[in-house]
Amino acid sequence: MAIKHITHLVDDLDGSVLEEGEGKQITFSVEGRAYEIDLSNRNADKFYDAVAPFVDAARSVSRTATNARRPRAARRDNDVDLGAVREWARANGHTVSDRGRVPATVLEAYSAAQS
Known part of the structure; x- marks a missing residue:
């Protein structure tokens, strides 16, 4: 006997099951908090239409500047292994x-x- 696991990608907004190759995974952030959502092509278009006026008016921020790790403190000469x-x-x-x-x-x- 074999066990078959089936994974379905589901639209996070309306719960519809997406076909292979359909839909988009969208990552966005608000107030410094990152979000990710899986949407059908139709709902992805709605999302982009809804945020378009805000994106058009906003300034772009470099990803590396917001996600940069702090450099480690330098070891002092008297530090031991x-x-x-x-x-x-x-x-x-x-x-x-x-x-x-x-x-x-x-x-x-x-x-x-x-x-």
């Missing part, structure tokens, strides 16, 4: 997570052991 600290800590009976902040007490103990 946290992977080595974690390895040392586990070997010496300390409990540390695989990611995130290493407790100051562990860093101090590591520094003292390296001196």
Whole structure:
């Protein structure tokens, strides 16, 4: 026996099932919040007609400017290799997570052991 899974793309506005190759997935944002909606070609046209006056009057904003990630803070010269600290800590009976902040007490103990 075989199991067959069938996926239907559904218009999010009226609930109609869209045929293969029909419809559009539209991504838009309002007030800094991004949205995505699947619409039939007819409803997509209605959407574009409804927002056209606002788009025509608006200024375009670069996508990269709104989605840019903040650069990571530069490591200080006195920073230590946290992977080595974690390895040392586990070997010496300390409990540390695989990611995130290493407790100051562990860093101090590591520094003292390296001196």
